[in-house]
Amino acid sequence: RIMPELPKFDDEDLKSYGDEEEELALSPPAALMSVLATQELFLENILECIPVGEFAVIQPLSDEFCFILGYLLTWKLTLAFFKAASSQLRVLYSQYLRRTKSLNTLLYHLFRLMPENPVFSGPTSEVPNKDTKTFFTEELHLDVR
Numbered sequence: 135r136i137m138p139e140l141p142k143f144d145d146e147d148l149k150s151y152g153d154e155e156e157e158l159a160l161s162p163p164a165a166l167m168s169v170l171a172t173q174e175l176f177l178e179n180i181l182e183c184i185p186v187g188e189f190a191v192i193q194p195l196s197d198e199f200c201f202i203l204g205y206l207l208t209w210k211l212t213l214a215f216f217k218a219a220s221s222q223l224r225v226l227y228s229q230y231l232r233r234t235k236s237l238n239t240l241l242y243h244l245f246r247l248m249p250e251n252p253v254f255s256g257p258t259s260e261v262p263n264k265d266t267k268t269f270f271t272e273e274l275h276l277d278v279r
Contacts (some may be wrong), residue, residue, distance in 0.1 A: 137211050138218035154276045159233055160226035166208065167234075173205040174239050202247065209240060232279055 161167055180198050184190050190197050216224055231237045 137214040158226055159229035161230045162212060162227050166212060166215070167236075170205075170208050170212065170236060171234075172244075173201065173208060174236070176201045177205055177243050178239075181243060181246045184246045186242055188246065189249055191247050192247070205243070225262065 181190055182202065192202060216227060219227060228237075
């Protein structure tokens with residue numbers, strides 16, 4: 135709930151960033167970036183032997199699953215933060231992500247985590263001749279307990 139409110143604080147300081155000649159970058163919230171950096175290291179250790187294009191099989195509720203879920207939820211918070219920021223701030227934040235290579239790392243991880251066949255395993259009471267449902271055609275509801 136608070137992520138969309140945070141860019142307002144950087145918006146107030148935006149005027150002081152325009153005086154320098156070098157390419158500017160502004161970090162999203164430091165606590166969020168610190169958690170993200172730590173999680174990137176964990177995921178790199180988990181996925182290091184899997185090349186891009188191959189996919190990792192992660193057992194639900196394992197330690198690896200929890201680390202990966204935490205990493206993806208951290209990115210969800212980061213994207214909510216970006217969505218609430220003004221276009222000027224988005225440019226500065228994206229420059230920071232480019233310099234730290236966090237976005238590249240996210241894409242490498244996603245391409246190793248995507249299943250080869252993203253079939254949706256929802257309720258089995260469906261008609262057999264109906265089109266196959268995938269994670270891309272169905273809305274996913276995440277309930278945190």
